[in-house]
Amino acid sequence: MTLFAPVVAQAARPMAADDASILDAGHCQLESWSQRTSAQTEFWAMPACRIGSWELGAGTGRLQEREGAQARTRSHMLQAKTLFRPLSTDSWGAGLVLAEQFHSGDHGKGDLSLNLPVSFSFQGDAVLLHANAGWLRERTAHRGGATWALGAEFAVTPKTALTLESFGSRFGHSYVQAGVRHTLIQDRLDIDASYGERLGWRGKERIFAIGLTLAGPALR
Template sequence: MRLLATLLILLAIAPTARAARPMVTDDARLTDGGACQLESWLHLHGSQHELWALPACNPGGNLELTMGGALAYNDSHQETGAAVIQLKSLFKPLETNGYGIGLSVGYAAQPGSSHDANPYFYVPVSFSLADDRVVIHTNLGVTRERENRENRMTWGLGSEIQMSERTYLIAESYGQDKGNPYFQLGIRHWIVPNRIQIDTTYGSRVDAISEQHWFSIGLRLISPTLF
């Protein structure tokens, strides 16, 4: 409890940082140089429940390393896991009323998959409008599906709209070059501005809203400079 209290105090007095949870579409931003963040959320999808934790650190200033995963279980009490390893860097940082561009590469295994993780890369591009009150994110990339031995193009289009000083509305759609896309709507709120954030989302697949819908609730903690 003392360690948790100390962490919360440090988070409250630390300098500003930004990140993209709860969006699936990534942004052209990094955790502050020398700092770390922890994104965690509960994802409820029909009979399956997933608990995710993705710690990320940016020790050198322009290279963010994310390593984490999930524990999933269903109504039959069958447990599975997932893992993600990702590196992200920026060619141009996002500026107010400007744009940013970066590159992310990694491996990811989904809950319930009996196969090795799939390698992927994508290019996140973000655009700031109206003094950061509206930010648009686009992703374009490729993932290698080892099970099918196919390369699939991936894409994402998302937006952040500032509703108040601490509250943002997010809306996005994303998918692959085959199959119908997914959509997600949500709200993020800073309990401590730029330090402690909570969020919630609702999403589904466009052609199967009632069958494939999900709900998530998340928490993000952002550290002071550690390196």
Template sequence: MTLALLPLAAQADRPLVTDDAVVLSPGTCQVEASASRGPGQRWLAPGCSVAEHWEAGIGVGNVRSGGKYHRAIVIGAKAVLRPLSEEGIGVGAAVSEQRIAGPEASRDQAVSLIVSVPLAQWARAHVNTGAVRHGISHQRAATWAAALEATRGRGALTLETFGERGASRGWQAGGRWTLVKDVLDADAGYGELHDLDGRRRFATVGLTYTFQR
């Protein structure tokens, strides 16, 4: 469940959990700050383009478990194998590792294949399929996510579903607004998680700052 909500440095534009086959432009970096209620989380995640069609980053934050917040860190990288265009699909791949401190310290690794499909000038679909390995149980499980994204002017609306086989599933609806073009975006999302603890609602808010290094 925790992996599904992390703002991985190699991730799509917030508030999407589903990744897209797009990376930062060469020479560009961004910093994402976010917070969520439900499964409480607070994150600061900087990332940068490291080569053409590659980006990498690291996220640091706090994740709530058992009524307490625990330190967490996640590192991730994403590569675009086929660039997304208005005429053709985009394909990418991402890897990440997450560590959470505390009495139940965990170290999980995840990998995913990403496909993005242009539906119209204002709409895209994204599909992820992958796997996660949980460090505590040493178990592996398939993961999946799918999203629709519609943009108009400075705004964007998203709707997605995601999950881990045999463990959790969820959905989220969200919106994004550009405050300063190519520099600063604000976002918010609302959704539900279904896992071993039952059904839980969550809400997220965030800011993304992009700059040239």
């Protein structure tokens, strides 16, 4: 939600900060989104399913550099998430996320990450706070460093939530991002949009994203 783009492992879109929740048993989802920065445009699809106590996902994306129509790259992500304590209403939860992101042709030299999300629920889930601490190993650059994210979700109607967050890494940059998520079909279909900026750059490095999430029980 990065590795190759300025995001950390994602919770419910459009957040970059992750949360302490996973899909219900027997359920799957498909997240798809487009993200645009000053340097490139990305198109992603990320299916995931709950298998046992793990949520497992495998996504692929196309990265188009803004300069040069031929500068295209395929990127891929593998992710596994589990919970130490599920998040419940007016309580807290914690989990673990393991991920690898790599470009086509990297030959096993992608970026590895570990993330520990902790979430807190207030006012009957009307306000959710998320704190992330993690580690990113950039194998091509032969270096590793800490990652972090702090975020909040505010339910403004039963179907609409606003999000606000900040995230970054030791070797990357720090960003602030605001977003909105709206449910079209309860527990089945969400749409979202977000806008972010690199801290300290006053609009010179921006992130725009729109997304769609489909979810439901797996076919039996």
